[in-house]
Amino acid sequence: MLRIITQQAEATTELRRICDRTSQEEILHKEATVREVLQAVKRQGDKALLHYTEEFDNQILTPEQLRVSGSELDAAYQQISKELLDAIQLAARQVEAFHRQRVPKSWVQFGDDDVVLGKRYTPVDRAGLYVPGGRASYPSTVLMNAIPAKVAKVPRIVMVTPPGPHKKINPAVLVAAQEAGVTEIYRVGGAQAIAALAYGTETIPKVNLITGPGNIYVTLAKKLIYGSVGIDSLAGPSEVLIIADSSANPVYVAADMLAQAEHDPMAAAILLTTDTQLAKKVQLEVERQLHNHPRRLLTEKAIAHYGLIAIVDSLETAAELSNEFAPEHLELEIAEPWDLVEKIRHAGAIFLGTSTPEAVGDYLAGPNHTLPTSGAARYASALSVETFMKHSSLIQYSHTALNKVAGAIQILTEAEGLPSHGDSVLFRTQGYPDD
Amino acid sequence: MLRIITQQAEATTELRRICDRTSQEEILHKEATVREVLQAVKRQGDKALLHYTEEFDNQILTPEQLRVSGSELDAAYQQISKELLDAIQLAARQVEAFHRQRVPKSWVQFGDDDVVLGKRYTPVDRAGLYVPGGRASYPSTVLMNAIPAKVAKVPRIVMVTPPGPHKKINPAVLVAAQEAGVTEIYRVGGAQAIAALAYGTETIPKVNLITGPGNIYVTLAKKLIYGSVGIDSLAGPSEVLIIADSSANPVYVAADMLAQAEHDPMAAAILLTTDTQLAKKVQLEVERQLHNHPRRLLTEKAIAHYGLIAIVDSLETAAELSNEFAPEHLELEIAEPWDLVEKIRHAGAIFLGTSTPEAVGDYLAGPNHTLPTSGAARYASALSVETFMKHSSLIQYSHTALNKVAGAIQILTEAEGLPSHGDSVLFRTQGYPDD
Structure with missing residues (x-):
């Protein structure tokens, strides 16, 4: 009640x-296992993936079967109803339309003395998308993770998901992936899939950013590899x-x-x-x-x-x-x-x-359903197009502009005890001491 | 050469x-020490902070001395030159001016059938800023971390930094903190300072987000507490x-x-x-x-x-x-x-x-000097006002609008095997089966 x-x-x-x-205790307890899986995949690549897929998912694969084939992708469309396809396409359209709102754009501003400042936005080269298997194998998860990456113009969107019985992957998930712009799909799940995306294997490309929900092993693997690659959040x-x-x-x-x-x-x-x-x-x-x-x-x-x-x-x-x-x-x-x-x-x-x-x-x-949990909304937000982009600051000074701030920089570099920082400005504005 | x-x-x-x-090996090696420090601070609060400050920084403090006093803050202005104050203020103005460009704003859009969608941006309640001590005690670090938080309108900006000899903190750092809008400063460093910000102690408030650079212990502590609170990056x-x-x-x-x-x-x-x-x-x-x-x-x-x-x-x-x-x-x-x-x-x-x-x-x-290192620029960006903000998606449907998508949602919930998801729409559009 x-x-x-x-x-x-x-x-x-x-x-x-x-x-x-x-429970933090439960998490700590599983950390040793996850570390072992990560190390094995890092060292042995595909071989370790096949080993763990047999151990955890009870599916015996060859390296060639890791990647979902074109014919399997085509066949998925025949295996779902017309109504489901329509519903997936409607959802994809609405999610895409919302995510196209206010996509960050590069900008520059021109200041006095020909100073130019700005930000240049670029997508990550490769995004990895984890999709859970079994009971939580949802086409909506695929749409919500892949569409922001597509809108961000990520060139390669790599999806991983564990194989079910008979090595099969939910056809609705395969259709959603194609509708959302996923570029390649691999049949592997768990911590081993996160390791494959983080380190790369013979078959699976190393990515720059991993998103998507998963069980405690997947979440722990994401936390451990964070820093080698980016992650969306710990769901x-x-x-x-x-x-x-x-x-x-x-x-x-x-x-x-x-x-x-x-x-x-x-x-x-x-x-x-x-x-x-x-x-x-x-x-x-x-x-x-x-x-x-x-x-x-x-x-x-x-x-x-x-x-x-x-x-x-x-x-x-x-x-x-x-x-x-x-x-x-x-x-x-x-x-x-x-x-x-x-x-x-x-x-x-x-x-x-x-x-x-x-x-x-x-x-x-339309808005993303990948959202911060467990109080993380105090500092984090929904998955978004920004998750798949980053920016570079742009700074251009002229000789005149540099001259005007040279004195202030000199004082700050002295206060911080960084002489070459000072010299890098001094040589440009006052010439080399030997000159 | x-x-x-x-x-x-x-x-x-x-x-x-x-x-x-x-080196990942060096990091792993130090993890046990950092975990121990985190646990001690979580359990014993201030007592653990004082213990580690004596052990690692050789400074014996009372709990009352943890917080930097108003008179010490005032005195800092007398301890630096007029030229340095001017330079800090010039830097603060320019950094603030740049960060005020394109601060995210809340928005809504109105669609057909009275659908309203949008995003509402809000600052975090409390930000924690780590400032290294010793050789790397830089006023510029304070400006670059605190000013984006101030522009984001974070109500409490809490700074921690380890005490030097005679319990002192670099006066230029104290001046920069005041110029940049830091609201309180505590004399504690290392992993113990990160733990204090993440869990809170009798004296130091728990924050929602921790930013700022540090040595390997600080970085490791940030990685371990990530998920309980947000962090900027692993520098x-x-x-x-x-x-x-x-x-x-x-x-x-x-x-x-x-x-x-x-x-x-x-x-x-x-x-x-x-x-x-x-x-x-x-x-x-x-x-x-x-x-x-x-x-x-x-x-x-x-x-x-x-x-x-x-x-x-x-x-x-x-x-x-x-x-x-x-x-x-x-x-x-x-x-x-x-x-x-x-x-x-x-x-x-x-x-x-x-x-x-x-x-x-x-x-x-003007642009932030806290930037992604070690290849993290493949997926991450400079510290920014956005780091200190998050957004909530806003969704409002009308009865008419819900009716139009009810069929599609029903099909998707069936495909995903989530009956109450379907019911939550069905009851609203078709009434309760018992009615």
Whole structure:
């Protein structure tokens, strides 16, 4: 049964517990295994990939089978329904349209004395995209990760995903990859796939940046290789926080909470409401909707451990509690959602009003569904086109301009004890001492 | 003596060696120590900070002495020259002016059927800024890290820096901090300072994001705590790559290479030139300028291990080699620098023409001097106002708009096996099955 809490102090404590639910101890425990996998792939390349694919995914591959072939890619289109293809294409179009908004552009500005300053934006050369297998093999994940890379004009978008039974990969995932502009796909998953992308093997190219969600091994591998290559974020289990007033519909709120909980036994679903009656109705509705739920066991576990309803005295209090939690997804199921938005400081994505279930953003509204979890919204944002780009500062000084600042630079270099820094300006403005 | 290489294959190999000069083994070796420090600070707070400050910095502090007092901050202004204050203020103004360009702004767009999509930008609540002590205690580091945070409107900018002899902190650093808008300063350094910022102690507030350079222990601590809080990057030793043609002045080029080498025995200084005569002159000039260099021993070490001149057949080849290296600083000491810029794909900052020594950007041109090192320019950028901000996606659908996409979402949720995702849309558009 979904708990209802009425004391704010207790709500604060519980929200903190839920936010910190990813166990650091469990992570440390698995680190040795992941380090071993990374080292093996670094040293032995494809050979290690095939070894771990047999060990962890129970699939025996040859090196030639690592790469998904053109005929398999073509065949995927025959294996999904016309309706699913249409839906994937609609989602791809909308996601692409949103990501094309405000793509960073290179710029320069011209100052006094012919000084030129600016920023030049360029895409990474190669992006690696991890797509989980099994229960979490989602075409939407592919779209949300590959489309920003495509919009950023990344020349090579390399996808990895573990093979299922009979070495197969979900055809919907293969179709989504093609629609989203992925340039090559490899049949490998887990920490070994991250290692392959980070170091390169005979078959898989080394990339510059790795994005995409995964299990604890994948996340740990991403953390360990960070610095050799870039990563998007360290994704934890998913979460939704809903702020609702008496205008909210308990049936919708309950469905939205379950839509989060059904992802993962570690997923979190939280409701903060000013309305005690709504709280009780949502509690009953969650039970009712769970009754015949196809993923009941898993979903119930999430609701029991990381589900929560808290009664709050005002929407302002709800906003403050939400800011402390910094949710991945925040739904404002209230009469005037835009009035509360300005009080929200930290949230991955904000869904406003009663006709905006999180699912609309998960699939096709346009904004990215790869969002900061576990409180990371305090400092991080959705995956975006910027994730796949970087900029170089541009600086050009003229002799006149350099002359004007030479004295100040000289004083600063002396204060910092860096004589050649000073000389590099002095020689240009005053000539070489021997001259 | 600075080596000259004439074969391109050898140049490629050497550039790779230099780019990968940070030893992963050395890092692993120190990880146990850093983990222990992090754990101790997490458990014991201030007590652990005082313990490690005595052990590593030889300074015995009371908890009250951790925070730099108002009178010490005031006194710092009396301890530096008027000229240095002026120079710090000039640098602060120019850095701030540059960082005020193109600060991200929140936006919304209105689509068909009353769909609203957008992004809301907000600053982090608290930023932590690490400033090294001893030889590398630089006021410019303070400006370059604190000013973007100030421009981003971060409410609390918390600085940490280790105490020197007699518990003192470089007064120029204290002045720079005040000019740049730092809100509080604590006298603690090393991995223990990073732990304090990440977990909070009785005296030091927990922050959301930690920026700033440091030694190997600081960098390792940043990597380990990443995920609990955000970090800017994992800074390695500094580097410059200079592309020069026959128009370049060997005296300037040599001074610029030494200005990099004098930072650190691990710093790298590379010249790629089409002109054999220039190569020889630079080689001699480096010797000459090293002769009476106040930091000769350290600087010679860097030049010997990570200094290099390579003769290339064309500027295009130089650009390609530079892209493979992805330098932190790139100087184009060539007749037509803007013609080559478009061939540069990866570089932290690009300095164009003969009157733009790197030092002008290090101190006061405006762009940030905190730049990606060790090849990280392939995926990362300069520290910027964006580093201290994050965005929330905004999504609002109307009932009409939701109706139009309900079918497509339904098909996608079925393909992904997530029934409550489907229900959350179905209940809103078709009503509850029991109704």
